[in-house]
Amino acid sequence: MVRIRPLLPEDWPATWHVMKPVVRAGETLPFDPSMDAExxxxxxxxxxxxxxxxxAADGRVLGTYHIKPNGPTLAAHVCNCGYVVAATARRQGIGSLMFSHSRDQALALGFRAMQFNLVVSTNTAAVQAWQRNGMAVVGTLPGAFRHQRLGFVDAHVMFKVLKGD
Amino acid sequence: MVRIRPLLPEDWPATWHVMKPVVRAGETLPFDPSMDAExxxxxxxxxxxxxxxxxAADGRVLGTYHIKPNGPTLAAHVCNCGYVVAATARRQGIGSLMFSHSRDQALALGFRAMQFNLVVSTNTAAVQAWQRNGMAVVGTLPGAFRHQRLGFVDAHVMFKVLKGD
Structure with a gap:
C-alpha cells in the first residue's frame, strides 16, 4: 500500500537517493547533472x-513530487509540478498515483490549471503517462532540452485545465 | 536616432516610469500590478x-528589455526575453529594434533559441510583431493569463531557433 504524504526535512536523504540517479542521468530533469544533495x-x-x-508500507521512499505556481501573480493560478519515481518502482502506477494526488492538491490550493514546461520528447513513457492522465501536449519546443546522451532534443509543453473537472 | 545600451542602476527611475503603467494595467505582463519600483x-x-x-537622442528612455536563461542547466541554452515600450513611443519600430538587439545579444551569450512563455493572446499587436520577427506560436495555454480587464485569457508560447540563423 503506497501512500503519499508531505516531504519532511528528515526524508531528504532517502528522497535524494531516489532522485540522484535521475539527476545524474540528465535525460529527463533539466537540473545540473552534477548537483549535490543540498x-x-x-x-x-x-x-x-x-x-x-x-x-511504501515499510516506509521506503518510492517517489516524490513538488508543486509550485508556474509564473508570477497574473500567471500564478496555473501550477507547475515535477515528479520522480524510483528506478526500482517503475511501472507500478506510482506516477499516476502522485499525479492524482497533485491534481487534488492543486485544486485545494486554488490553482485552476496545471502546466509542465519541459517534458522531454524522448521520455515517451512520461509523455504517454501524462496524456493518460489528461495532460495535453499544447506545443513542442525544438531542441529545448540538452539530453546528456542524445544531445539537443525537443521538449513538450503539457497543460490541463483543472477547474470544472 | 534610437540606441540600445545596457541599463544602469541610475536608469531605473526613468525605466520604471515607462514600465509602471504597463505593470499597473495588468494586461500584458504577469507581474503583480501593484508592485513598487524596488x-x-x-x-x-x-x-x-x-x-x-x-x-532617444536626447537620452529619454523609450523602452527596455531583459534577457535570461529560460530554465535550469539542461534548458539554459534557450533564453527568455521580456520587452516594454513606452506608451508614448509605440508604433515606431522600437519593439523590433529591441528584438534584433536581443537576438544578437542572445547569440553572443551562446544561447541557441529564444522562448517567450506567456504572450497574452489579446495583445495582438505583440503577437503579430513577434511573428514578423520570426517567433512562432508553438502552443496556446488556455486561460493561462489573468487579464485585469478581461479575466482569464489564453496565452501563447512563442519560440525561435537562433543557432544557424
Whole structure:
C-alpha cells in the first residue's frame, strides 16, 4: 500500500537517493547533472510551494513530487509540478498515483490549471503517462532540452485545465 | 536616432516610469500590478542576466528589455526575453529594434533559441510583431493569463531557433 504524504526535512536523504540517479542521468530533469544533495533540496523543496513523497508500507521512499505556481501573480493560478519515481518502482502506477494526488492538491490550493514546461520528447513513457492522465501536449519546443546522451532534443509543453473537472 | 545600451542602476527611475503603467494595467505582463519600483528592479534587472534600455537622442528612455536563461542547466541554452515600450513611443519600430538587439545579444551569450512563455493572446499587436520577427506560436495555454480587464485569457508560447540563423 503506497501512500503519499508531505516531504519532511528528515526524508531528504532517502528522497535524494531516489532522485540522484535521475539527476545524474540528465535525460529527463533539466537540473545540473552534477548537483549535490543540498542544491537538490533547495530546488526541489525550498523553491517549491509543497513537496511530497510516495512511501511504501515499510516506509521506503518510492517517489516524490513538488508543486509550485508556474509564473508570477497574473500567471500564478496555473501550477507547475515535477515528479520522480524510483528506478526500482517503475511501472507500478506510482506516477499516476502522485499525479492524482497533485491534481487534488492543486485544486485545494486554488490553482485552476496545471502546466509542465519541459517534458522531454524522448521520455515517451512520461509523455504517454501524462496524456493518460489528461495532460495535453499544447506545443513542442525544438531542441529545448540538452539530453546528456542524445544531445539537443525537443521538449513538450503539457497543460490541463483543472477547474470544472 | 534610437540606441540600445545596457541599463544602469541610475536608469531605473526613468525605466520604471515607462514600465509602471504597463505593470499597473495588468494586461500584458504577469507581474503583480501593484508592485513598487524596488520589486520591479528585482524582477526586471536583478533576476535577469542582462537588462537594456532603448534611449532617444536626447537620452529619454523609450523602452527596455531583459534577457535570461529560460530554465535550469539542461534548458539554459534557450533564453527568455521580456520587452516594454513606452506608451508614448509605440508604433515606431522600437519593439523590433529591441528584438534584433536581443537576438544578437542572445547569440553572443551562446544561447541557441529564444522562448517567450506567456504572450497574452489579446495583445495582438505583440503577437503579430513577434511573428514578423520570426517567433512562432508553438502552443496556446488556455486561460493561462489573468487579464485585469478581461479575466482569464489564453496565452501563447512563442519560440525561435537562433543557432544557424
Amino acid at each position: 542544491a537538490g533540496y533547495a530546488i526541489w523543496v525550498e523553491a517549491a510551494l509543497q513537496a511530497f513523497v510516495a512511501v | 520589486a520591479g528592479y528585482a524582477i526586471w534587472v536583478e533576476a535577469a542576466l542582462q537588462a537594456f534600455v532603448a534611449v
